[in-house]
Every structure is written in C-alpha cells, then in structure tokens.
Amino acid sequence: MNSPLKIAIAGLGTVGGGVVKALTSRHAALAAQAGRGIEIVAVSARDTKKKRDFEVGNWVADPMALASGDADVVVELIGGEEGVARKLVEAALENGKHVVTANKALLAKHGKRLAELAEKNNLQLKFEAAVAGGIPVVSILREALIAHGVDAVKGILNGTCNYILTEMEVSGRGFAEVLKDAQAKGYAEADPTLDIGGGDTAHKLALLSSLAFGTAPDLANMKVEGIEQITAADIGFASEFGFRIKLLGVARQTSSGIDQRVHLAMVRARTPLANVDGAANGVVVDAGEAGSFFFSGRGAGEAPTASAVVSDIVEIARGSFGPVFGRPAASLKTLVPADSGAALSAYYLRFEVLDVPGVLAEIAGRLSEANVSIESMIQRGRAPGESVAIVMITHESPQYAVERALKAIAASDKVRARPCMIPMEAA
Numbered sequence: 001m002n003s004p005l006k007i008a009i010a011g012l013g014t015v016g017g018g019v020v021k022a023l024t025s026r027h028a029a030l031a032a033q034a035g036r037g038i039e040i041v042a043v044s045a046r047d048t049k050k051k052r053d054f055e056v057g058n059w060v061a062d063p064m065a066l067a068s069g070d071a072d073v074v075v076e077l078i079g080g081e082e083g084v085a086r087k088l089v090e091a092a093l094e095n096g097k098h099v100v101t102a103n104k105a106l107l108a109k110h111g112k113r114l115a116e117l118a119e120k121n122n123l124q125l126k127f128e129a130a131v132a133g134g135i136p137v138v139s140i141l142r143e144a145l146i147a148h149g150v151d152a153v154k155g156i157l158n159g160t161c162n163y164i165l166t167e168m169e170v171s172g173r174g175f176a177e178v179l180k181d182a183q184a185k186g187y188a189e190a191d192p193t194l195d196i197g198g199g200d201t202a203h204k205l206a207l208l209s210s211l212a213f214g215t216a217p218d219l220a221n222m223k224v225e226g227i228e229q230i231t232a233a234d235i236g237f238a239s240e241f242g243f244r245i246k247l248l249g250v251a252r253q254t255s256s257g258i259d260q261r262v263h264l265a266m267v268r269a270r271t272p273l274a275n276v277d278g279a280a281n282g283v284v285v286d287a288g289e290a291g292s293f294f295f296s297g298r299g300a301g302e303a304p305t306a307s308a309v310v311s312d313i314v315e316i317a318r319g320s321f322g323p324v325f326g327r328p329a330a331s332l333k334t335l336v337p338a339d340s341g342a343a344l345s346a347y348y349l350r351f352e353v354l355d356v357p358g359v360l361a362e363i364a365g366r367l368s369e370a371n372v373s374i375e376s377m378i379q380r381g382r383a384p385g386e387s388v389a390i391v392m393i394t395h396e397s398p399q400y401a402v403e404r405a406l407k408a409i410a411a412s413d414k415v416r417a418r419p420c421m422i423p424m425e426a427a
C-alpha cells in the first residue's frame with residue numbers, strides 16, 4: 001500500500017468532530033477504499049478546553065501553522081468568507097497542500113481565484129460538503145451529469161428554513177413563534193440571519209450555478225430573499241390551491257443569460273421537491289436530454305457533512321484529480337445575467353383589502369391593465385369596512401407585468417398592506 005495521506009484539520013466543531021470520528025472508527029475500511037491509510041497529523045480549534053466526545057492528538061494553537069506543517073491536505077472547517085479561513089486556504093495552496101473545505105461563503109466569493117491558485121500549483125480544492133451536506137450534488141454536477149449539459153438546477157438548500165416552513169404548515173403557527181422554537185431545539189442558530197435571510201442558500205446556489213454553467217461563482221447577479229415575510233395564512237392558502245411554499249435556490253439557463261434567484265416559491269404538492277420536509281435538503285437537476293433528476297437527504301449536521309468531507313479526502317488519497325469547478329478555472333466565464341423581469345411564471349397573489357364595494361373590481365382592473373390574467377381566486381370571510389384577504393393565482397405572466405400591477409394596487413386606499421407575490425416553480 002502507498003504511504004498514508006497526512007491530513008490536518010482546522011476547526012473541531014460539529015463537522016470537524018464528525019470527520020475525526022469517521023476517519024478513526026472506519027480507518028481500515030477507508031484505507032482499503034483509498035488504497036492507502038489516512039492519518040490525522042495535526043488539528044486546531046478555537047476552543048481547546050471544550051469537552052469533546054472523541055480523542056485526537058497533535059493540537060496546534062495557531063491554525064495557520066497547519067499550512068506549513070507536514071500535512072498533505074488541510075481540511076478547513078472554520079468558516080467565514082474572510083479572516084483566518086481565507087488566509088489558511090490561501091497559505092495551504094501556496095505551500096503545496098491540497099485543501100478540503102465546507103466553506104460555501106469563501107468559495108462563493110473567492111472561488112475562481114482560489115481555484116486558479118490550486119490548479120496553478122497542481123493541487124486539489126474540494127468542497128462537496130459546502131452544498132447540501134451529505135447529498136453529493138457537487139460531484140453530480142462536476143462529474144456525472146455532464147454529457148448533455150444542464151438547463152437548470154434548483155433546490156431546497158437550507159435545512160433551517162425548510163424546518164421552519166414545514167413546522168409552520170404542520171402547526172399553523174406564525175413565523176416568529178416557530179423560529180423561537182427552532183432555536184430552542186437547535187434547528188436554528190442564535191443569530192439566524194444568514195439562514196432565514198436566504199444568504200446561506202445564495203452561497204450554495206452560486207457554487208451549483210458555477211458547476212452547472214461553467215461560470216465563475218457570482219453572488220452579485222442573484223436576487224435573494226428570505227422567509228421572514230411568510231405568514232401562516234399564505235401557507236394555508238397555498239395548501240388549498242394544492243401547493244406547498246418552499247425557499248428555493250434556482251439557477252436557470254435562459255436565452256438572455258443565467259437567471260439565479262433565491263426566493264419563496266409555490267411548489268405543486270405532489271412533486272418530490274414539495275415533499276422534502278423538515279431539515280432535509282432536496283435538489284433537482286434538469287440535465288438536457290438525460291432528463292430531470294432529484295436528490296434528497298440530510299443537508300447539515302455531523303454525520304452527513306462529515307460524509308461529504310471524508311469523500312473528498314478519499315478522492316485525494318486515490319489521486320483522483322480534476323479541475324475544481326469541473327473545467328479549468330481560467331476558463332470559467334463571467335456570468336451574463338438573464339433579464340429576470342421578462343421571466344414567465346404563474347403567481348400566487350394575496351391582497352389585504354378593505355371589505356368595501358369595488359375593491360375586487362379595482363384589483364382585477366389593475367391586473368387587466370398589465371395584461372395579467374387570473375386563473376383562480378379565493379375570498380374568505382366577510383368583514384364589511386374591515387380588512388379581508390383576497391388571494392389569486394395568475395396565468396403565466398412576465399414578472400415585470402405582475403410587479404407593475406401590484407405597484408398600482410398597493411397605491412389604492414382600499415389596500416391595507418403590501419401585496420404578497422410568490423411565483424410558482426415547476427419542479
């Protein structure tokens with residue numbers, strides 16, 4: 001057998017711990033699969049005193065020392081798009097060490113430059129764990145579904161958001177209450193901004209989009225919204241129409257360019273994506289003539305994320321090398337954004353209006369002026385002079401037409417709140 005692959009791990013939180021445990025408990029099996037042993041030669045963590053449920057030696061106080069030690073591979077599990085994580089990855093690649101990382105924020109922002117650095121030095125920079133935890137979607141896009149190209153990749157990429165949306169649907173409770181409960185149960189961070197604001201999904205989508213379309217990861221040309229605005233009423237109405245509301249990351253090749261967006265979407269209840277529940281993730285890849293493929297599983301947590309990290313380490317141990325984003329980094333194109341306003345979609349619309357004569361005619365008139373056609377409608381309850389909800393599903397219409405109509409409707413003195421607009425996503 002070849003000499004063992006020496007690895008250094010920076011960051012011993014949930015994922016780092018999972019990697020140590022898997023490499024230790026499955027040492028012989030992984031060595032057999034890799035064709036050589038895999039040895040942890042050094043580790044570092046911010047909190048060295050923390051009680052951990054595994055044993056590991058060779059602690060190093062400064063993570064930067066890992067970039068100049070005798071490891072072949074540095075596993076970066078610190079996180080963050082700048083700071084120590086970025087410095088460590090750059091230093092490791094400059095010092096001739098392969099890098100495995102779960103850091104989506106770092107790669108979404110600096111991916112092309114880091115990939116160029118790795119490839120210039122004939123090194124690997126692998127990131128299976130950065131997207132959708134245990135689902136091997138990076139390998140799927142980089143190696144498997146390449147023969148016919150990719151038309152679109154879309155998915156539920158944030159378990160926290162999906163958990164909250166699922167709980168809201170099951171319990172009928174509001175967003176704030178469910179978020180608090182999710183934090184108490186450990187499904188949401190104390191500061192949940194990156195998850196619920198859509199930022200985490202955006203980082204992951206930027207990487208999927210790059211792999212799918214051969215463009216440099218691009219966060220700037222992406223419309224990103226979170227889940228804070230969703231109400232239990234919207235989830236209930238969606239269900240009556242036969243849909244479920246999900247936070248999706250969608251990247252699609254269109255005739256005008258690449259459309260990348262993170263948004264709440266109405267997904268038809270019988271589709272696989274609509275049935276990804278709780279903290280799970282799900283990804284759909286439309287791979288041209290090869291067809292549409294759906295993958296689901298655990299998108300976060302110790303074992304699933306460690307599984308992805310270990311698969312990258314084993315690939316390096318095998319000497320199975322390829323370009324970081326599936327094609328030479330220097331050839332990654334600048335993304336040309338699609339004209340997103342022209343994108344056609346059916347929409348769910350909810351208006352909070354005064355229950356007075358003429359309000360429905362006014363809404364319908366504004367939609368008609370913008371050439372937006374209504375497919376179905378619900379008005380529930382009766383509260384003369386008070387606020388009621390009017391909910392509609394439109395036929396397929398350009399986004400800008402619906403936005404124009406909603407702007408006019410929002411200006412009416414009979415409309416009590418900003419109208420809610422959620423696109424339908426065929427999944």
Ligand code: HSE
Pocket residue numbers: 157158159160161195200299300
């Ligand atoms: N916080 C993420 C999620 C996992 O909830 O899916 C790490 O990206």
